[in-house]
Amino acid sequence: MLISLPALPPAALPVSGEGTYGFTRLDDHGRCRDAITFAALGWDASTRLSIAEVSAGVVRVAADPTGPVSLDARGRLCLPRALRDRIGLAAATPLVLHASPSTGVLDLLPPASMDAARTLLDGSRDVA
Numbered sequence: 001m002l003i004s005l006p007a008l009p010p011a012a013l014p015v016s017g018e019g020t021y022g023f024t025r026l027d028d029h030g031r032c033r034d035a036i037t038f039a040a041l042g043w044d045a046s047t048r049l050s051i052a053e054v055s056a057g058v059v060r061v062a063a064d065p066t067g068p069v070s071l072d073a074r075g076r077l078c079l080p081r082a083l084r085d086r087i088g089l090a091a092a093t094p095l096v097l098h099a100s101p102s103t104g105v106l107d108l109l110p111p112a113s114m115d116a117a118r119t120l121l122d123g124s125r126d127v128a
Contacts (some may be wrong), residue, residue, distance in 0.1 A: 021099075025094050026092065033074070033075040040099045041101055042101075045071050046070065053092075055113075057113040059108040063104045094110070
């Protein structure tokens with residue numbers, strides 16, 4: 001016997017310090033959505049945004065009145081193809097999101113940037 005379960009609300013990783021964390025995946029058009037982190041920043045379809053790679057594949061998105069993109073009507077952010085190609089983001093790539101409401105910045109961290117951070121941390125660990 002199959003039991004139909006109700007849809008769960010979107011989940012976000014716990015709030016830590018000053019920011020809000022979330023998790024999403026890119027769709028086949030380079031779009032991603034996380035209602036909780038975007039709402040923490042106060043973004044909607046009228047918010048103009050700038051997008052740039054800041055380091056090791058980390059993508060930073062910030063509100064910018066002259067920015068070239070905005071969220072679409074469904075609240076999705078589309079990363080430009082040139083940026084996705086340059087840093088190797090394909091459909092279904094998982095992304096950890098960190099929204100910083102005080103600065104209005106969203107950082108998207110793909111697996112490669114997380115691996116680089118892990119390598120850095122492993123190399124700096126003191127072994128007793």
